[in-house]
Amino acid sequence: MARPVRVRFAPSPTGPLHIGGVRTALYNYLFARRNGGTMILRIEDTDSNRFVPGAEDYINESLAWLGIKIDEGVREGGPFGPYKQSERRDIYRKHVKDLLDAGRAYIAFDTPEELDAARAATPNFQYDASTRGRMRNSLTLPAEEVQRLIDEGQQYVVRFKVEPGRDVVVNDLLRGKVTIKSDILDDKVLYKSADDLPTYHLANIVDDHLMEVSHVIRGEEWLPSAPLHVLLYEAFGWADTAPEFVHLPLLLKPDGKGKLSKRDGDRLGFPVFPLEWHDPKSGETSSGYRESGYLPEAVINFLALLGWNPGDDTEVMSMDELISKFSFDHCSRSGAKFAFEKGKWFNHTYIQQLSDAELAKLFRPAAEAAGINLDGFSDDYIAKAVGTLKSRINFVKDLTEQARFYFEAPTTYAPKDVKKRWSEQTPELMERLAVLLEGLDDFSAAAAEPVVMDWIKSNELHMGNVMNAFRLAVVGECKGPHMFEITEIIGKKETVKRLRDAIRNIHPDEPVV
RNA sequence: GGCCCAUUCGUCUAUCGGUUAGGACGCAAGAUUUUCAUUCUUGAAAGAGCAGUUCGAUUCUGCUAUGGGCUACCA
Numbered sequence: 001m002a003r004p005v006r007v008r009f010a011p012s013p014t015g016p017l018h019i020g021g022v023r024t025a026l027y028n029y030l031f032a033r034r035n036g037g038t039m040i041l042r043i044e045d046t047d048s049n050r051f052v053p054g055a056e057d058y059i060n061e062s063l064a065w066l067g068i069k070i071d072e073g074v075r076e077g078g079p080f081g082p083y084k085q086s087e088r089r090d091i092y093r094k095h096v097k098d099l100l101d102a103g104r105a106y107i108a109f110d111t112p113e114e115l116d117a118a119r120a121a122t123p124n125f126q127y128d129a130s131t132r133g134r135m136r137n138s139l140t141l142p143a144e145e146v147q148r149l150i151d152e153g154q155q156y157v158v159r160f161k162v163e164p165g166r167d168v169v170v171n172d173l174l175r176g177k178v179t180i181k182s183d184i185l186d187d188k189v190l191y192k193s194a195d196d197l198p199t200y201h202l203a204n205i206v207d208d209h210l211m212e213v214s215h216v217i218r219g220e221e222w223l224p225s226a227p228l229h230v231l232l233y234e235a236f237g238w239a240d241t242a243p244e245f246v247h248l249p250l251l252l253k254p255d256g257k258g259k260l261s262k263r264d265g266d267r268l269g270f271p272v273f274p275l276e277w278h279d280p281k282s283g284e285t286s287s288g289y290r291e292s293g294y295l296p297e298a299v300i301n302f303l304a305l306l307g308w309n310p311g312d313d314t315e316v317m318s319m320d321e322l323i324s325k326f327s328f329d330h331c332s333r334s335g336a337k338f339a340f341e342k343g344k345w346f347n348h349t350y351i352q353q354l355s356d357a358e359l360a361k362l363f364r365p366a367a368e369a370a371g372i373n374l375d376g377f378s379d380d381y382i383a384k385a386v387g388t389l390k391s392r393i394n395f396v397k398d399l400t401e402q403a404r405f406y407f408e409a410p411t412t413y414a415p416k417d418v419k420k421r422w423s424e425q426t427p428e429l430m431e432r433l434a435v436l437l438e439g440l441d442d443f444s445a446a447a448a449e450p451v452v453m454d455w456i457k458s459n460e461l462h463m464g465n466v467m468n469a470f471r472l473a474v475v476g477e478c479k480g481p482h483m484f485e486i487t488e489i490i491g492k493k494e495t496v497k498r499l500r501d502a503i504r505n506i507h508p509d510e511p512v513v
Numbered sequence: 514g515g516c517c518c519a520u521u522c523g524u525c526u527a528u529c530g531g532u533u534a535g536g537a538c539g540c541a542a543g544a545u546u547u548u549c550a551u552u553c554u555u556g557a558a559a560g561a562g563c564a565g566u567u568c569g570a571u572u573c574u575g576c577u578a579u580g581g582g583c584u585a586c587c588a
Contacts, residue, residue: 012588047587112586124515126584157586175518184516184584192586200588224517224583249519250581259581302525305537309526313536332519332526335581339524342538352551391551402550417548456547467547479549 005037006214009063010204012044013055016277016286017062019338020219020251020260023303027248028217029068030304030326040211041073043084046203048195053280062274066296067319072211080211085203092198095206095236096158096191104235105190108137109149109156126186129164158191160201160232168227173215173246173328180227188228201225205232208243217246220335246328249307252335260338262286270340274299293366293395295354298347306336316349348394356387362396363403370400372407381406384489388481402480406490409498410476413506417478421468427503429461430469434499443492445484452484473502 009025011017017025032039041063043056060075072078082088099105108127110118114136119125132139137159138146150156166182190202198206208216226245233242251260254268265272265287276288289299301317309332310317310325317325351359360383367374374382385406386399393399413422436455440448456463468478474486474495487495 010588014588044588050587108586110586115586124584126515155586159586172518178517180517186584189586194586199586204588219582220518221582221588227517247518252581254524257580305525307525311527313527315525315537329529330527334519336526337524339538342525345538389550392549421548453547463547465547471548475548477549478547481550483547 003214004212005032005035006040006212007032007037007217008040008042008208008211008213010042010044010207010218011059012047012050013052013059014047014050015052015055015279016273016275016288017059018260018262019272019274019289019303022062022066022274022299023251023306024217024219024248025063025068026066026300026303027246027308027326027331030323031215031217031328032071033323034326037214038071039069040078040080040213041070041076041083042207042211043074043086044200044203045084045086046197046200048086048197058275058277065290066274066300085207086197088203088207089196091210092191092203092206093196096198096202099160099190099235100158102235103161105158105160106132106138106187107146107150107156108132108135108159108187108189109141109154110136111155127159128162128183128186132159132161132187155192155194157189157193159187160190160228160235162187162228162231168230170223170226170230170245172223172226173244174331174333175223175247178223178226182227182231185228185231188225201228201232205229205236205238209233209236209238209241212241213243215246216243217248220247220250223247246331248331249333250335251306252337254338254340259335264338268340270343293362293397294343294347295350298343298350301350302343302346306338307332316346344394351390351393351396354390356383356390359383359386359390359396359399363399366397366400367403367407370397370404372400372404374407377407381489388485388489392481405475405480406486409494409501410474412476413472413502414477417468417472418506421465421472421478422506423465426465426469427506429466430473430499430503433466433470434496434503437487437492437499438496440492443488443495445482445488448487449484470499472506474498 007028009028011021029039031037041059043059045051056074063070070076072080072083074083096105100107115127118131118135122131125131127135134140141149162182162185164183167179168182168185170178172178188201189199191198226247230242233239252258253260253264260272262272271287271289271292273286273288274290276291277286279286290296297318300319300322304317304322305315308326309330311330354362357379360379363382363386364374385403389399389402392402433452436452437448440451442448456466467483471478471480471483474483474490480486
């Protein structure tokens with residue numbers, strides 16, 4: 001019974017990888033690593049109509065960014081290739097023929113129009129044992145006629161012949177035995193002559209068998225077709241090596257009804273894709289977690305906990321910790337609303353674990369995008385600057401607003417703060433402060449702060465008024481890190497300059513727009 | 514319509530018949546702070562409903578309700 005664990009993630013290249021798909025990939029990966037198994041990436045491109053250029057690269061890049069490592073796949077190779085279904089036509093053709101020869105499948109010539117007509121004529125029409133006898137297929141047509149139609153180049157499909165009157169049992173690791181009657185299954189299309197490609201169902205079973213997949217871990221949307229897959233394994237005579245099934249609950253909309261969709265992200269302002277995606281057809285751009293300033297570790301951690309828990313209260317876990325704790329025993333069976341608020345918190349938490357230098361590195365591209373000119377500032381300066389802001393941000397991109405004053409002197413001053421903190425006497429007070437600061441030799445926070453505090457005390461000044469006006473002059477508004485951390489970083493010259501600029505430029509009496 | 518799956522605070526979840534139903538996010542209040550945050554403390558907040566099994570049900574069973582999925586020559 002104990003055979004090597006081999007799992008696969010099998011997306012179709014029909015667009016960017018959805019965050020729900022990412023979670024499915026993650027659970028496959030965690031399970032594989034936990035059990036010393038193999039992670040396969042198989043590209044299921046059997047729908048030639050929906051193929052989207054760039055989607056496959058996107059999938060690879062996304063998984064790489066997230067740290068989900070593939071052992072066997074199109075790029076990685078492996079002993080069970082090819083790993084792209086469109087390159088496995090010969091294999092599928094052979095297996096379709098096997099099924100046909102064994103009488104487990106048949107050829108059907110009904111056109112889409114004829115099928116539509118049948119559906120319109122019969123309520124709840126289904127192509128199955130009760131209707132196949134009156135359709136145009138190799139069961140109803142004479143053999144010569146079938147051959148003639150094929151020779152004529154008529155397009156056809158191969159349908160699976162589902163025998164009615166059976167209870168089909170799917171053994172799901174999460175849900176136990178799910179039993180359904182074979183009567184409600186239809187004769188699914190397994191192969192289309194039009195593009196010489198199988199449908200998902202056939203390709204999936206053949207590949208999983210040939211690739212010796214031990215566990216099929218996929219979304220709940222596949223549960224209804226799982227009985228068909230069980231029947232297919234039987235028909236091929238592979239029932240004894242059929243994989244275990246795990247049907248994962250779906251990711252749902254944060255509000256309202258239904259499963260999470262691309263639209264929800266646009267509507268509620270969070271990404272539903274790991275990476276930014278430019279649709280080659282529509283030309284529209286969808287935001288990604290990476291470009292939105294999420295750390296891959298945070299996305300992984302957040303996603304892992306949407307439908308799984310380690311069995312205790314631990315929440316912040318690295319990939320290695322997730323692997324060491326992962327088990328389907330602690331997987332939930334119900335859909336999880338995608339509450340991205342907690343994702344923000346995870347990102348905040350992971351940012352705290354970054355060193356100042358690491359954060360500075362991430363800040364650079366974000367600053368550039370926001371039009372902050374970092375030229376002339378040393379790595380050390382930037383690291384110190386973002387370091388003072390680290391605890392205050394959820395995303396790297398939050399820095400672009402909050403860190404700006406480290407690189408550009410304020411040109412405007414928040415009207416609300418001016419009104420509250422800048423009185424008639426303030427300019428004179430600030431000039432005295434500027435003079436005091438100019439006289440300092442050591443401008444470090446540790447040295448400067450006590451001097452200014454003493455000055456305030458000995459002159460019986462109001463600390464709140466002094467410090468807030470000071471802050472307003474240096475930062476442009478009354479918020480930000482500790483004042484003397486700021487002044488230490490920007491230095492004496494810049495601090496004094498900003499003080500004098502403010503004295504010159506702030507005019508609280510002027511009406512502000 | 515048919516079939517299948519699910520149902521604990523607003524959200525993600527713990528509990529594997531006996532608990533004051535725990536944690537986290539978010540929210541509120543307080544403390545800290547020269548500002549804004551951070552941080553810390555505290556608080557409000559849940560077993561869908563009805564039957565049954567049982568000495569005892571959030572936990573097991575059934576029904577109802579609700580939510581979700583599937584019902585293509587898409588995956």
